[in-house]
Amino acid sequence: MMESKQIKIFHGPQHPGITGNMSVELDLIGETIQRARTHVGYLHRGFEKLVERRTVLQAFTIVCRICVPEPDPNEENFARAVEGLAGITISERAQYIRVMVQEMSRLAAQLLWMGGQSGSIGLGTVGQWSLYDRDLILDLFEQLTGGRVYHMYTFPGGVRRDLPAGFLLRLSELLDYLDKQLPRYDKIFFDNATFRTRAIGTGVIDSDTALERGYVGQALRGCGIERDLRRDNPYLVYDRLAFDIPTFDGGDVYSRALVRREEMRQSIRILRQVIAQMPEEGLVMQKLPKHRKFTLPKDDIYVATESARGEFGYYMAGDGSAHIRRMQVKGPSLIHGFTLLEPLLEGEELSNVALIMNSLGICPPEIER
Amino acid sequence: MNALTTRYDVTEKNPRLFSIEVDTRDAWREAIDFVTTHTAFVTLSQITCADWIEEEVFRLTYLFTDRARSQNLMVQLPIRRDGEGLPSLSNRFPQAEVMERDLHEMYGIPFEGNDTLYPFVLEGWTDLPPLRREFDTLAYVHAHYDFQQGREDNKDVKVEQKRRREEAKRLKAEQEEASHDGE
Amino acid sequence: MQQGLKQIEGLRQEGFVPYHTSLTEEVTAQQRTLESETEGLANTQTLIEKAIHWFQAHSMFVVAYGTGCGAIEMPPVFTSRYDIERLGVVGVATPRQADILIVSGYASLKTLRRIIRTYEQMSEPKYVIALGSCTINGGMYWDSYNTIKKLEDYLGVDMYVAGCMPRPEALIEGFVKLQAAIRDQTLEPGYVRYRDDYAWYRRNQEKVLGKNIAPQYEENYAGMELS
Amino acid sequence: MTFTPIDLRGIVAPFAAIGKALEHPRTVCYPAQTKTVAPDYRGFHTNDLSACIGCANCQDVCMNDAIDMVTIAQERNTRNKSGCIPRIDYGRCCWCNLCVDVCPPDSLGLGQECIHVAERSDTFLFFPKDAS
Numbered sequence: 070m071m072e073s074k075q076i077k078i079f080h081g082p083q084h085p086g087i088t089g090n091m092s093v094e095l096d097l098i099g100e101t102i103q104r105a106r107t108h109v110g111y112l113h114r115g116f117e118k119l120v121e122r123r124t125v126l127q128a129f130t131i132v133c134r135i136c137v138p139e140p141d142p143n144e145e146n147f148a149r150a151v152e153g154l155a156g157i158t159i160s161e162r163a164q165y166i167r168v169m170v171q172e173m174s175r176l177a178a179q180l181l182w183m184g185g186q187s188g189s190i191g192l193g194t195v196g197q198w199s200l201y202d203r204d205l206i207l208d209l210f211e212q213l214t215g216g217r218v219y220h221m222y223t224f225p226g227g228v229r230r231d232l233p234a235g236f237l238l239r240l241s242e243l244l245d246y247l248d249k250q251l252p253r254y255d256k257i258f259f260d261n262a263t264f265r266t267r268a269i270g271t272g273v274i275d276s277d278t279a280l281e282r283g284y285v286g287q288a289l290r291g292c293g294i295e296r297d298l299r300r301d302n303p304y305l306v307y308d309r310l311a312f313d314i315p316t317f318d319g320g321d322v323y324s325r326a327l328v329r330r331e332e333m334r335q336s337i338r339i340l341r342q343v344i345a346q347m348p349e350e351g352l353v354m355q356k357l358p359k360h361r362k363f364t365l366p367k368d369d370i371y372v373a374t375e376s377a378r379g380e381f382g383y384y385m386a387g388d389g390s391a392h393i394r395r396m397q398v399k400g401p402s403l404i405h406g407f408t409l410l411e412p413l414l415e416g417e418e419l420s421n422v423a424l425i426m427n428s429l430g431i432c433p434p435e436i437e438r
Numbered sequence: 439m440n441a442l443t444t445r446y447d448v449t450e451k452n453p454r455l456f457s458i459e460v461d462t463r464d465a466w467r468e469a470i471d472f473v474t475t476h477t478a479f480v481t482l483s484q485i486t487c488a489d490w491i492e493e494e495v496f497r498l499t500y501l502f503t504d505r506a507r508s509q510n511l512m513v514q515l516p517i518r519r520d521g522e523g524l525p526s527l528s529n530r531f532p533q534a535e536v537m538e539r540d541l542h543e544m545y546g547i548p549f550e551g552n553d554t555l556y557p558f559v560l561e562g563w564t565d566l567p568p569l570r571r572e573f574d575t576l577a578y579v580h581a582h583y584d585f586q587q588g589r590e591d592n593k594d595v596k597v598e599q600k601r602r603r604e605e606a607k608r609l610k611a612e613q614e615e616a617s618h619d620g621e
Numbered sequence: 622m623q624q625g626l627k628q629i630e631g632l633r634q635e636g637f638v639p640y641h642t643s644l645t646e647e648v649t650a651q652q653r654t655l656e657s658e659t660e661g662l663a664n665t666q667t668l669i670e671k672a673i674h675w676f677q678a679h680s681m682f683v684v685a686y687g688t689g690c691g692a693i694e695m696p697p698v699f700t701s702r703y704d705i706e707r708l709g710v711v712g713v714a715t716p717r718q719a720d721i722l723i724v725s726g727y728a729s730l731k732t733l734r735r736i737i738r739t740y741e742q743m744s745e746p747k748y749v750i751a752l753g754s755c756t757i758n759g760g761m762y763w764d765s766y767n768t769i770k771k772l773e774d775y776l777g778v779d780m781y782v783a784g785c786m787p788r789p790e791a792l793i794e795g796f797v798k799l800q801a802a803i804r805d806q807t808l809e810p811g812y813v814r815y816r817d818d819y820a821w822y823r824r825n826q827e828k829v830l831g832k833n834i835a836p837q838y839e840e841n842y843a844g845m846e847l848s
Numbered sequence: 849m850t851f852t853p854i855d856l857r858g859i860v861a862p863f864a865a866i867g868k869a870l871e872h873p874r875t876v877c878y879p880a881q882t883k884t885v886a887p888d889y890r891g892f893h894t895n896d897l898s899a900c901i902g903c904a905n906c907q908d909v910c911m912n913d914a915i916d917m918v919t920i921a922q923e924r925n926t927r928n929k930s931g932c933i934p935r936i937d938y939g940r941c942c943w944c945n946l947c948v949d950v951c952p953p954d955s956l957g958l959g960q961e962c963i964h965v966a967e968r969s970d971t972f973l974f975f976p977k978d979a980s
Contacts, residue, residue: 090686110558113560119765134690371510562730582829583769585759593916757938763940
């Protein structure tokens with residue numbers, strides 16, 4: 070065997086193949102990774118401290134910044150945690166609107182993921198298409214909430230404003246368009262020979278320990294374990310909607326990609342049902358008790374939402390004042406980025422790092438908050 | 439779940455969230471052993487700490503999720519704020535390593551047996567651990583950073599309203615006086 | 622007025638005041654209009670200079686570093702919806718080939734160290750676009766212990782874009798204005814300020830980052846000038 | 849997956865893209881062509897000066913400390929007890945709409961204008977545009 074030197078490189082933070090602003094320290098012999106260590110902290114803003122300084126009303130505007138690619142699960146979690154602590158039940162119409170926001174956000178996040186995943190193996194065209202389609206969803210968000218990326222729409226007690234006129238019609242038009250578009254993505258991306266050869270058998274997750282180690286989302290469903298919070302721990306009106314939970318057995322990058330591909334179809338299916346079932350009338354926003362002088366009781370709660378990348382949970386404790394005593398964010402990336410990614414990269418080739426990181430959907434801002 | 443209720447005093451927060459409270463380290467150790475071996479709650483999904491500075495304790499919450507991912511159980515334990523540590527769980531749950539590392543950095547809790555407690559997200563941090571209640575982030579900001587100039591003409595509206603009210607009163611009085619003088 | 626300017630000039634030579642500090646301008650509470658006042662510098666470019674600046678303005682290479690949450694609006698800008706390649710703006714992987722650094726939103730201390738490193742590796746002429754409220758006066762994170770509040774204290778910034786998130790149109794507008802400024806040379810580039818007032822910038826950087834940062838930029842620059 | 853030496857379908861298929869040349873381009877060519885912003889978009893503030901009562905509710909609710917109450921020269925509303933109107937620092941604002949939600953006379957609003965680009969960082973302090 071040829072003697073080779075061990076070199077250490079930092080994959081990131083200034084690197085086109087990294088998901089966000091983080092870095093992976095790699096020890097290499099030749100092209101093979103011997104040891105990988107994740108480094109985060111480049112995006113630390115101290116959210117949990119800032120939230121403690123603000124009242125509940127004020128804190129709600131900051132939580133959507135915790136995860137940039139999909140801010141809506143954060144708002145949903147925050148709203149549900151406050152509602153759970155204060156004992157508020159929201160109207161049915163507001164619940165349907167929230168489900169709609171969640172699913173639109175999931176679709177947008179999956180399309181963004183598709184751009185990143187294809188970009189990591191050099192398929193630029195897919196990103197050009199999928200980001201265009203994501204932008205159409207963002208346009209709808211702009212009409213609904215007034216903001217493209219940060220919506221600040223889901224509020225404890227409901228949502229901040231009612232649907233604009235003709236919104237559901239425009240949404241179903243978009244769904245028809247996406248229905249036509251998804252088979253084209255199969256052609257260009259999921260059945261693409263380059264992607265298949267690179268992805269099949271790469272980054273295989275051990276399915277035996279997956280549950281115990283707390284993996285979530287596609288990491289579980291990609292190795293054949295059928296878990297989805299929307300069915301297992303239902304929130305909002307998800308128990309009234311019919312959808313399947315796609316699973317694939319490979320445990321590799323390709324299986325996770327196929328899971329996401331199916332999930333986009335399921336999101337469209339859920340959105341169609343929401344459009345059909347949404348009550349015409351109903352209060353969308355319920356005033357909080359004592360409105361602007363709202364206080365949280367001295368209690369704690371944990372709520373979780375199925376985001377596009379897996380379980381997104383908030384622990385929240387109130388102390389009887391208008392401020393939150395403690396809010397801890399548990400994103401899917403904390404475990405995926407350390408406990409899962411580090412061993413997974415060992416023995417892989419350097420060129421597969423971006424591929425694997427993208428398929429796990431690691432998003433650094435939620436690791437370090 | 440039944441095994442748990444016979445042994446511990448379980449609080450039901452909502453139909454899918456339960457919590458048990460323990461007081462001492464030994465009881466905590468025992469509770470973790472019991473929960474992970476005799477019940478379905480096998481996944482450690484989060485370790486949280488809340489700072490109750492009035493009671494001089496950190497309240498640690500170990501959140502466990504069951505195999506079906508449908509129920510959550512919180513094991514809560516108060517520890518002293520003055521540097522009391524806990525044994526690390528990283529041998530049994532690999533994911534605990536990074537969570538403990540996070541809490542060590544943010545609160546300064548030493549976890550015995552975790553050898554990765556070097557800096558996590560902060561770089562070259564010498565102040566108090568930032569999430570402790572006594573750390574004042576605004577004071578830190580004013581000591582270390584500058585803000586944009588040009589906003590010094592901000593008025594306190596309460597003061598301004600009072601001043602104008604008094605001014606109006608004075609004007610009125612002066613006018614009345616002037617009209618009296620005229621007579 | 623003249624004397625005041627002289628005084629500032631003296632201070633500048635000692636390395637105390639950066640060029641953009643407006644000591645002579647009184648910041649009044651008058652209503653500012655949305656149009657910015659661009660001072661027409663004496664436009665005395667030769668034909669060749671004009672050609673060079675025109676080319677410079679139409680080939681802008683952006684270094685791939687998403688430093689903050691503004692990075693999420695960059696994919697739409699660079700792909701087919703807004704397709705900024707129409708204006709000659711392309712992304713590149715390494716700072717050594719790049720002309721533009723986009724500081725997209727807040728910069729935490731750990732990132733600031735990397736931003737400075739990236740910025741100093743870029744070859745001149747180089748420009749910095751600061752995206753979002755956070756780079757101007759702290760933004761949402763004005764009371765956060767770990768983010769800087771004014772980017773201009775640490776880097777020579779050329780263009781600020783308002784918004785939290787700025788829309789893709791706003792980012793494109795930033796590029797368009799920067800291109801016009803480069804083409805007409807109405808701008809005093811940030812890298813010139815950074816080079817000339819390096820002592821001031823360095824002092825600010827050391828104030829928040831400590832002594833353990835990138836090697837002195839000045840030394841390399843002085844070496845370059847001698848050779 | 850097998851690779852045949854000459855994949856005829858693979859050679860021909862990319863030419864299908866030529867058909868796209870006849871379609872209408874979808875790109876928003878921004879400086880030349882603008883996309884209409886949604887009617888409820890949260891852009892820069894507007895303030896109806898004939899209704900603003902200078903109550904500083906917006907200042908109190910703003911967690912970013914972005915709003916200053918500043919005295920104006922000529923008063924427009926006699927019910928303005930403090931003689932102050934809000935001035936927004938767009939180096940702080942996050943367009944969260946909370947100040948609009950709490951405004952008692954509904955004078956403050958967020959307009960559709962959303963683009964401001966400047967070379968200097970001290971040009972981001974604005975009085976909201978008068979909406980009256």
